[in-house]
Each structure stands twice: as C-alpha cells, then as structure tokens.
Amino acid sequence: MPGSRPSLVLMGVSAAGKTVVGRQAAAAAGIPFLDADDLHPRANVEKMARGIPLDDADRAPWLDAVGGELRAAAPCIMACSALTRRYRARLRELAPGTLFALLDVPRAVLEQRLATRRGHFMPASLLDSQLTALEPAGQGERIVRLDGVQSIASLAAQVAALVAEAPDAPDAPGVPVG
Numbered sequence: 778m779p780g781s782r783p784s785l786v787l788m789g790v791s792a793a794g795k796t797v798v799g800r801q802a803a804a805a806a807g808i809p810f811l812d813a814d815d816l817h818p819r820a821n822v823e824k825m826a827r828g829i830p831l832d833d834a835d836r837a838p839w840l841d842a843v844g845g846e847l848r849a850a851a852p853c854i855m856a857c858s859a860l861t862r863r864y865r866a867r868l869r870e871l872a873p874g875t876l877f878a879l880l881d882v883p884r885a886v887l888e889q890r891l892a893t894r895r896g897h898f899m900p901a902s903l904l905d906s907q908l909t910a911l912e913p914a915g916q917g918e919r920i921v922r923l924d925g926v927q928s929i930a931s932l933a934a935q936v937a938a939l940v941a942e943a944p945d946a947p948d949a950p951g952v953p954v955g
C-alpha cells in the first residue's frame with residue numbers, strides 16, 4: 778500500500794523482552810502487536826523445544842510468513858528475533874520501510890530472565906546459539922539500539938515513539954502504484 782506507515786520489528790535474542798515491551802508499545806501506539814513465535818511452523822517449535830537451534834533452512838519459510846504479516850498488518854509491531862543481516866534483508870524485501878529496534882540485554886540478565894520464565898517452548902540452553910547467531914547492523918543498515926535493562930514501561934514508550942515518528946513506507950517492488 779503506497780504511503781502507508783511502516784511496521785516495526787522489535788528484535789533480539791530469547792528473553793530480550795520483545796513480547797512484553799512490544800505488546801505494551803503497540804497498545805500505546807494504538808496499533809496491532811504480532812509475535813513471530815506464532816508464525817513458526819510446528820516443526821520449528823518442536824525442534825527448539827528439543828533444544829536444537831534452528832538453521833537457515835528452518836527459518837526461511839518462517840521469515841517469509843513474518844515478512845508477509847509485516848506488510849499486511851502495517852503499521853504493526855512484530856516481536857521477532859531477526860538475528861542475522863540476511864534475515865533482516867529478507868524482511869525488508871517483503872515489507873519495505875520496516876523499522877528495526879534491538880533490545881540489547883547483557884547475557885547475565887538474559888540468563889536470569891530465562892531461569893524464571895515459565896510456560897515457554899524455548900529452553901534456556903539455546904541462549905548461547907542465539908547470542909552467537911545475532912549479527913550487529915551491517916553497513917548502511919539502520920537498527921535503533923535500546924538498552925534493554927530499562928523498565929518495560931520506558932522501553933515501550935521509546936518504541937511507540939519510533940513508530941509515531943516514522944516516515945511513510947515506500948511501495949513494495951513489483952506492486953503497482955495508483
């Protein structure tokens with residue numbers, strides 16, 4: 778949709794706070810919140826629950842689904858790990874203009890959060906693989922870094938402000954204008 782406001786991917790490793798911050802930010806901004814965890818094929822969830830990290834092939838169909846939703850539901854806030862430059866490039870390809878904000882959290886804090894989080898398929902043992910896979914912004918790639926140990930309310934306000942201040946998204950390649 779030409780001229781529409783872009784979606785924002787709230788990214789980071791497991792337990793960075795994507796879900797709790799994203800949900801609150803979306804409520805403040807008055808836009809939908811989506812969780813990329815809900816878009817994983819069942820096989821991916823089962824693999825992670827068995828303590829096996831996903832690989833590029835596992836993530837490919839999932840990223841396509843996430844990108845499709847980013848565009849269809851724009852503007853929305855999507856909690857999504859988006860760990861590598863290539864994954865983020867794919868999301869931008871499918872949903873041009875998408876904003877990215879990283880919740881940056883020290884390992885010790887992540888470990889603490891994972892130790893107390895209940896009812897989630899993601900085992901704490903996968904934290905190492907997530908931290909290894911996470912790639913910093915590439916050249917020319919814009920990712921807003923947020924210090925993820927701040928309060929949930931403060932982080933949510935910052936994320937909501939990013940969405941409110943965002944310029945309109947460009948048209949997707951191949952989509953007719955007018």
Ligand SMILES: Nc1ncnc2c1ncn2[C@@H]1O[C@H](COP(=O)(O)OP(=O)(O)O)[C@@H](O)[C@H]1O
Nearest residue numbers: 791792793794795796797890894925927928929
């Ligand atoms: N900024 C924060 N301050 C305190 N606790 C937090 C913060 N962000 C997340 N948490 C807690 O850490 C845990 C993981 O958060 P969650 O949103 O599920 O992370 P993610 O979606 O990135 O895996 C939850 O128990 C959540 O309440």
Ligand SMILES: O=C(O)[C@H](O)[C@@H](O)[C@H](O)[C@H](O)COP(=O)(O)O
Nearest residue numbers: 790791792814831858859860899
């Ligand atoms: O790319 C991946 O390896 C997965 O997306 C992975 O990141 C997983 O889905 C979440 O990390 C688990 O859910 P939480 O991020 O909510 O812990």
